[in-house]
Amino acid sequence: MASTLTQQNLLERDDIKISLKFGYLGLGMGGCSIAAACANVKTNVRNGHFPYNALLVNTNAMDFEKISFKTPTISKLLIGTGKGAGRDIDVGEQAFVDGQGSIIDSIKKQFMDRDFVWIVAGLGGGTGTGSVIEAIKTLHNNGFKKRFGLILTLPRDKEGATVISNALERLQKISKVMQSLGSIILVDNQKLYKRFSTQNPNASLSEYLEFSNDFIADTLHELNVVTASFKPYGDSHFDSSEFENLLKTPGILSLSKFSIDDRDIDLENQSTYLSALDDSIETGILSDGYKLDNTQRAATSIIANRGTAQRLFTLGFTDTVETLIDSKAPLAGEKPIATYVDEKARGVHFYTVFAGLQLPARINELVEENNRLTELQEEKSDSDDVLASLQTFKRKKKEELDLDDLDSLLSEDTDSKSKVKSSSDDGYDPINDL
Numbered sequence: 001m002a003s004t005l006t007q008q009n010l011l012e013r014d015d016i017k018i019s020l021k022f023g024y025l026g027l028g029m030g031g032c033s034i035a036a037a038c039a040n041v042k043t044n045v046r047n048g049h050f051p052y053n054a055l056l057v058n059t060n061a062m063d064f065e066k067i068s069f070k071t072p073t074i075s076k077l078l079i080g081t082g083k084g085a086g087r088d089i090d091v092g093e094q095a096f097v098d099g100q101g102s103i104i105d106s107i108k109k110q111f112m113d114r115d116f117v118w119i120v121a122g123l124g125g126g127t128g129t130g131s132v133i134e135a136i137k138t139l140h141n142n143g144f145k146k147r148f149g150l151i152l153t154l155p156r157d158k159e160g161a162t163v164i165s166n167a168l169e170r171l172q173k174i175s176k177v178m179q180s181l182g183s184i185i186l187v188d189n190q191k192l193y194k195r196f197s198t199q200n201p202n203a204s205l206s207e208y209l210e211f212s213n214d215f216i217a218d219t220l221h222e223l224n225v226v227t228a229s230f231k232p233y234g235d236s237h238f239d240s241s242e243f244e245n246l247l248k249t250p251g252i253l254s255l256s257k258f259s260i261d262d263r264d265i266d267l268e269n270q271s272t273y274l275s276a277l278d279d280s281i282e283t284g285i286l287s288d289g290y291k292l293d294n295t296q297r298a299a300t301s302i303i304a305n306r307g308t309a310q311r312l313f314t315l316g317f318t319d320t321v322e323t324l325i326d327s328k329a330p331l332a333g334e335k336p337i338a339t340y341v342d343e344k345a346r347g348v349h350f351y352t353v354f355a356g357l358q359l360p361a362r363i364n365e366l367v368e369e370n371n372r373l374t375e376l377q378e379e380k381s382d383s384d385d386v387l388a389s390l391q392t393f394k395r396k397k398k399e400e401l402d403l404d405d406l407d408s409l410l411s412e413d414t415d416s417k418s419k420v421k422s423s424s425d426d427g428y429d430p431i432n433d434l
Helices: 028-039 061-065 089-098 100-110 127-141 161-176 189-199 205-229 240-247 274-283 306-312 315-328 361-382 385-391 406-417
Strands: 022-027 053-060 074-082 116-122 148-154 183-188 251-260 297-304 337-341 348-357
Touching: 022 028, 022 127, 028 053, 028 061, 028 074, 028 116, 028 127, 028 148, 028 205, 053 061, 053 089, 053 100, 053 127, 061 074, 074 089, 074 100, 089 100, 089 127, 089 161, 100 127, 116 127, 127 148, 127 161, 148 161, 148 189, 148 361, 161 361, 183 189, 189 205, 205 240, 205 251, 205 297, 205 348, 240 297, 240 348, 251 274, 274 315, 274 348, 297 306, 297 315, 306 337, 315 337
Parallel strands: 022 053, 022 116, 053 074, 116 148, 148 183, 183 251, 297 337
Antiparallel strands: 251 348, 297 348
């Protein structure tokens, strides 16, 4: 799952440019880890080693110790008690509200020169999930209206009922205002974890989380570079302003990419490349299961070196790709097919972005899993034989005791004297009523 640009890592090159200056507002442990990874992206560009900024907001002071701070463009802000939110979204939300003054000041300071800000939260916990709605309001009302989007991670099935229900509760609210927001990128941890664990069965959970954070950061950086760094081949171009408009499109954003050896492409046989492009679009890289015919905007970027471009980027080739994209997104208002030359490229690299989508099928799966866990919990409660047996217990009265049983009489008297409150006391105290 490394970068598809095989001409060495983009970060090692000194000739790249970025389309937009991103800022990342990380919320909670999950959101802060991803935001930090994005800001830790380092390039070899003079006067642009660290092109991205991040503000990390959390209620748990210890979580900051787990994050790597490689750049001064990252700042952190502790809110609440400093002990965390305990997966309670109400606690996380209230902590953000209580600390809003400091948060607004920090946002304005950290993101004053940013073109676009991403709110990043891992859905399921207490702080990130709880504060994401308030964070949306804060950016909307403090100078970033129409200039921010969301990066939200979806939990895995095995993370438990509390995590899944927290995520669904927030998604339900966000879905009602999606048309007033910028793009939302969903990161399906179920998808990434399955792929990573299959390829790395002996890896630890911490290794997966590090991989996932870096993969998200590299993907966003790569897309931000592609639209600004390479020379257009021909008249078709997908420039930085168009990329910005795409990110501002309300709805879900689906990203895909794949690479192929240029020697494997036969222009007389479309199946040598078209089916792979089709599969990459359907499976996505961060999430899948979208109805692509709802796409409002789409864009495809294709990169190759000059020799390959001269052979490959014909009208017939671009028409074939254009036909595929049109079949998947017939209602998209814009869907450019842009071809680029990168002298250092090896192979051919395809990038596609579909914007303005509705929620994916994965949300249905989480709802079903939540319902299954709820029903299972109810069944377990109903089948508690020990508790049911305990409810049949009936205490003997004095007159029912054997008068010759001195131990029983003494025990009864002692129990009676030890009561703290009588049954006539106002209020109910379960401890005193034991």
